[in-house]
Amino acid sequence: MSSRQAYLTQHQPQFIADLQDFVSLPSISSLPEHASDMATAAQWLAQRLERIGFENVEQVPTATHPVVYADWLHAADKPTILLYGHYDVQPADPVELWHSPPFVPEVREGRLYGRGASDNKGNLLAALIGLEAMLQVEGKLPVNVKLFLEGEEEVGSPHSLPLLAQERDRFACDICVNADGIQYAPDQPTILYSFRGMASFQVDVQGAKSDLHSGIYGGAIANPLHALASIVASFHNADGGIAVEDFYTAVAEMDPEERSRLARAPYDEMQYLADLGLDTVFGEPGYSTNERTWRRPTLEINGMWGGFQGKGTKTVLPNAAHAKVSCRLVAHQNPQRILEAIKAHVRRIAPPGVRVTVTPGVGKADPYLLPLSHPGVQILADSYRELYATDPIYIGSGGTIPVTAAMLDQLGVYSLVFGFCTRDEQIHAPNEFFRLSSFARAQEAYGVLLHKLAHADNLRQ
């Protein structure tokens, strides 16, 4: 046992008590009545950072909740990492479904239950403890470290992420280590290397001045619902691929090595279909389900409506029809260029007799891909092998997380997602918990990772 591990083991009861203390703060960013709890949580972090030896501790104000900044920059000639985490949590509703109060954290069977225990307070505190152990036992950190701990993650980071562009010098670094991540299972280390971006839009089809009698006008003028259906249907080929011209142009295709790694990610199609109540999967030809949801772009209709929706029959020829659409994008698609391709496509195929407009939605985000050739990937893999004594799997996320793309766009650095919660931990749901074994492993993991990063010299590529 290394002396760092001995330190962690010795102080674990206190660290668990500290986590209980941190989780007991109801730092719900979306609810104005918890503004003072948010301030308390930021203050809690700032004080801890001071205590463990970080410098320049500052609560950088935003229009809502501050970003907690601190640094330790005494590793001359070593890389600088920017550690990302968030101290805000989701609301606890429905509270009645919790077995113990969400903000009175309770340890049961090796798990700490409470809102935010897993997402993200347990992970975040473990990272800080990992830093503390190095400073206490080794007297220094193997790399330079800056912190970016925000209080707006659960509300989309509207004011926090813009700080990256506003204070590029403060946050300048060689790589980001993102503590807001996940492992596939407690015994299965995982490299999460891609997030999809988003472009959303609404299609509106306008016909006559008013709804009309389908007996009197049916067959003689264009029906906006027919027009909308033909437009929506034209977005895809019958085989499931997307038929919008130039939609795939910028996509970074997977190489055989990447595909072979994704093929090793767990996927049980029988179980997948049974969970959904379906008899077949369906999507872009030539790709697996994991590839389709993680590494291929999509165009999904989220809603569509027009005319009569009640019981029985109403023989109306409606004068308007609408569809809401969101595209999940992959590297290196650009949301704006995708919207332009869609507008051009709709212009080309809009039928006569109706006016068709495409209006961009608010949901817009860049995709993110950590190239598997990046040296950080090897460092992650080596770290996981050391921690778990098994090889990591490689996965992507079908969802959209703005922070990784923002780090790349604003600071020019990739993110290593390095979090130790697992998919079963009820995040955003009642009875959220964090395994104490994961909490301890995460503390150790940060030491392992940072020592390996200390020897990398080409992280900023």
Place this chain on the structure above:
Amino acid sequence: MSSRQAYLTQHQPQFIADLQDFVSLPSISSLPEHASDMATAAQWLAQRLERIGFENVEQVPTATHPVVYADWLHAADKPTILLYGHYDVQPADPVELWHSPPFVPEVREGRLYGRGASDNKGNLLAALIGLEAMLQVEGKLPVNVKLFLEGEEEVGSPHSLPLLAQERDRFACDICVNADGIQYAPDQPTILYSFRGMASFQVDVQGAKSDLHSGIYGGAIANPLHALASIVASFHNADGGIAVEDFYTAVAEMDPEERSRLARAPYDEMQYLADLGLDTVFGEPGYSTNERTWRRPTLEINGMWGGFQGKGTKTVLPNAAHAKVSCRLVAHQNPQRILEAIKAHVRRIAPPGVRVTVTPGVGKADPYLLPLSHPGVQILADSYRELYATDPIYIGSGGTIPVTAAMLDQLGVYSLVFGFCTRDEQIHAPNEFFRLSSFARAQEAYGVLLHKLAHADNLRQ
């Protein structure tokens, strides 16, 4: 002036007073609180029929309002006509928009204003007065006459029309004369010779057990909204024709003579488009707007919906999508066979990964077409020429009226639509009126028509 005309002229003040009396009865079939008014109106007709010399006067009961029956069957070796009309009216709402109370009929500038004045009491009473004039002046009718005067037309005749099948002998005849008809304009006689039928259905597309996150599942499973759009889009060709196999198979194509008659019906495309706020018409290639709305079948989406319809973006992959559809049918399409063709089409093209069902709707009606070669058409044309000193135009109706198809199906007879209201008379709307000039002309018209029908010997063809 014939002595029949002299009789009509002499008694016109009394006839107008009678019409006011008839219109003053609020015989609203759809409102239960007017049940006794319905009974009074039926009684009013029965008494009048007794008085003018009709026999076997009977109020044939139905589950709601009676059908008033009567006959005069003393024209040996002459055809028997069944005169159709209805004594029920629409509700008068919104009452505040009427310039005089809807059930206190008022004569202003040669028009009688009141609910039902035009639809159908004025037309119906004029027909009875025409019969009275013949019986009074000529001592007999030129043909045998039976009456079918219902009180359910404004609610779809659910119990009245089934009487035709239940009492085929009572209503047996050679032709129906339908007093619930229309002229294109006060000076433009009109032969309305076709009504469209209807078949309606709903398409339901079911996907997974529940709505899903479009980031996690998008691209990997079928989206019910995509499936619905592709099904709906497949119903039509890009040029506006219907792409459902066998949809047109049973359609009675127009011959050049019929098309040339329809080409002479009024149609001002500039005005048509301006009224609708459109820049082009759109429909089945090769047909005019009048042909498309009167003599060609349609398939119109009346409503379509699924997923998120609110403001902003919701990245949901919905698990269900729906469309309501109604087809207008023309002779000799059969609603049931059309539904089967649509079901077969949907079965053929339903994409994988979703369950698609087609459920027939309640709206189902046979189309009706009076062949222009039918001798009744020539008799109508000759009658109009005598009454208006101008040739009639030929029109169809895009809408659906069950009575003409029911007469053909149950009694095997065509209907001559012979009503004298015009399109400007605010039927079903506030300030409904009937021109007293039309009222007088209609009285005369029935004498002209029945005398001509007396010489026809092949009406039942």
